[in-house]
Amino acid sequence: MKNTTLVNHPPAVAVPEDNRPLVAPIYQSVKFSFDDTNETLRYQRGEREGFFYSRNANPTLTQLQRLLSCSAC
Secondary structure: OOHHHHHHOOOOOOOOHHHOOOOOOOOOOOEOOOOOHHHHHHHHOOOOOOOOEOOOOOHHHHHHHHHHHOOOO
C-alpha cells in the first residue's frame, strides 16, 4: 500500500483474549466492509448480522441502545 492509503486503512491491532478492554471501544468508522459481495448481499437481505453504514447502526450505538433499554431492569 502507498503511505497515503495506510492513513485511511491502518493495520489492525490484535488484542489478546485475556487482555480485553474493560469498556467497549468507540467505533468512529463511517463504513464497514464485508469479505465479499455475497456477504454484503446476505446482510442487505437480513440473513446475517453486521454493520454497513454508521448512520444506520454501529457497535457503539448498539451498545448504547441495549444499555438504555435495560435502564429500568
